[in-house]
Amino acid sequence: MKYEVVIGLEVHAQLLTESKLFCGCSTKFGSEPNTQVCQVCLGMPGVLPVLNKKAVEFAIKMALAVNCRVNNKSVFARKNYFYPDLPKGYQISQYNEPLAELGYLDIDTNGGKRIGITRIHMEEDAGKLLHGERPEDVNYSFVDLNRTGVPLIEIVSEPDMRSSDEAQAYLKALRDIVVYLEICSGNMEEGSFRCDANVSIRPVGAEKLGTKAELKNMNSFKYVKEAIEYEIERQIDLVESGGKVLQETRLFDASKGVTASMRSKEEAHDYRYFPEPDLLPLLVEDALVEKLRGELPxxxxxxxxxxxxxxxxxxxxxxxxxxxxxxxxxxxxxxxxxxxxxxxxxxxxxxxxxxxxxxxxxxxxxxxxxxxxxxxxxxxxxxxxxxxxxxxxxxxxxxxxxxxxxxxxxKGMAQISNEDELSKIIDNVISGNPENLARYKAGRVQLFGFFVGETMKATKGQANPQVINKLLKEKLDGK
Ligand SMILES: [Zn+2]
Structure with a gap:
């Protein structure tokens, strides 16, 4: 291998709170579209977000479980973008002052490895776009805002993984933790636990990271592995044939097993992040952190x-x-x-x-x-x-x-261990097979197994094998 693979994962986990991150709407999955919405998550003018305390506690538990430092002060920020499924036109997230930083998670592959965790921050989810799911809707797109404002944590790893296997092991370990903590269902198909992968290659020995592509739309562990493997090969082929990897977002198509370009990747400054003026900084006291640490399972x-x-x-x-x-x-x-x-x-x-x-x-x-x-x-x-x-x-x-x-x-299945009873059965088996008995006596000792088998047959498999062995030895060998 001339190239080294570099992978970092951004994992979104939907927190199992009853209500959304900044309003009281239900987070229940699978309800009729647009039935779990209010003025706040619809982004109406004049409304104010109120932070969900449970969501903060869940996020802190995750931070502690992966050895992060929980910051006493973190700040919510607006990430501005055109989101058709987020009517406000910005997502409330955390930017340069996240809830937690500097953690790690140990994985088991190749004798164990430590994967750094850069940060964990809280943010709200966007809604869902439905594109012609029913035949009569084939020319239309719809928006369902039930998921808009549902609490998420984003767990960002260091680019420490070197293979699709390591990425998969890390992702599985993370999912096990959120499920153990009971803060997220871990359901990848429902999108409650999602992963984007930043994948790049560089010549072995090089310090500088190669240009990365971001992979999206991988809703199972299997797809994560397949998508990363496809992407590694694509990048190597590209570079080998004199091309250049572009910084872009690529979607994985599970039916074809390929990734395809979706859009050129934005830089952070494109989002015009700024501190959310409707929310005070989030202050977390050490006492709360220690209380939650004590509650970790x-x-x-x-x-x-x-x-x-x-x-x-x-x-x-x-x-x-x-x-x-x-x-x-x-x-x-x-x-x-x-x-x-x-x-x-x-x-x-x-x-x-x-x-x-x-x-x-x-x-x-x-x-x-x-x-x-x-x-x-x-x-x-x-x-x-x-x-x-x-x-x-x-x-x-x-x-x-x-x-x-x-x-x-x-079922009348009890094992027959009674020696008298088995002795009679064995006597019948032996007297019923005089030729094999003669051959056994002449030295064909492997026929012992034949007699065991016949006795088992005669008892419909209910004889105690140890007792059969003992009795047969006595009867055949005189021991
Ligand atoms: Zn709402």
Missing amino acids: ELPQQKRDRFIKEYGIPPYDAGVLTSSKELAHYYEAVVRATNEPKVSSNWVMGELLRLLKEDSRDVKDCPVKPDSIASLIQMVKGGEISGKMAKEVFEEMYKTGKGPKEVVQS
């Missing part, structure tokens, strides 16, 4: 590290199990009841997640309670059922919501 990385240390499970397991707070909670409930961290992890990550995925169901709505999985694990451990039967029992538990004992009873 255990974050995904902390939880993952604790799972590895406390339960001795592999990092991979810990990563999967902490991918949501609910799943981590579920797993811990199973471990508490079984005291078997790895076996519990296998069940939760394997069978449980498989069935939930098939059903597109969330662990919150799981029909099997942690106690039930725990009893199932205990039944396997106690030899009541085999591991193989347990999987069948589990599927039935999942389908019916019944407990494992009930399923085993109703």
Whole structure:
């Protein structure tokens, strides 16, 4: 590789407040267009914005979670532009005095890496333009202002990422955090968590950053990766063939897997930022910051590290199990009841997640309670059922919501561990296969497995394998 890739991300997260950033309108998603609006978010003359305190608290929590310094004073500013979906003609954002700065986030790729976070600032969202969504509207565009004024935080990273994988890992880690903090739904399809990527290339060893293109419209982790990869190749081809990368905004077209130029990128001074005269500077006291710090939950990385240390499970397991707070909670409930961290992890990550995925169901709505999985694990451990039967029992538990004992009873699935009972069955198997018995005695010891298999067949898989092994050894080898 002659070129080094340089990526910085700007992530917008919609805060889960009930009302908008500067008015009391609802932020509910999916309502009829233009039903959640008022004079303030419609930009009528003579109205004044009032800052939403909850939104400030949520933004501070995020700042603390990614190790930012929270500024005691920050200033809202007007970003002027022609916004067809923001009737005021400017967006209230923060500019040179943002809420928080100088943070970082550690990601796991290639043995771990620290990605710098330049700043986190608060701003209001714009509305939504709808372009001919219905066939009869094909020649029209519409505007829905329900989203206008909804609170956002923008999290701006340093240009520290060097591959699409790192960008994806950083974005996932950020999303895990906002979801753990319960300040954002993290839903990329609904646009509640969005990402723009600044991508440039430079010759390996060069200090100076190359000209960057800004990529927009990537509403899934997969698209983020695809768009960045396409863009890296496009820039390299361009430079190799003697061309120059232009500073511009490019849209990702997911159906074609390409990025296309949308507009030449504005410089910050084009927006004519100036302090918002309708809002006082935002003063945040240290006491509030410390109070919010005390309210932070255990974050995904902390939880993952604790799972590895406390339960001795592999990092991979810990990563999967902490991918949501609910799943981590579920797993811990199973471990508490079984005291078997790895076996519990296998069940939760394997069978449980498989069935939930098939059903597109969330662990919150799981029909099997942690106690039930725990009893199932205990039944396997106690030899009541085999591991193989347990999987069948589990599927039935999942389908019916019944407990494992009930399923085993109703299906007559209990494992046969009774030696007298199994002894008789094995005697029948042996006497029914005199030729294989003779070959076994003559030294074909691999036929042991044949006898195990036949006994299993005779018991419809319900025989306890350890007991079969023991009895067969006694009977075939005289041990
Ligand atoms: Zn409003």
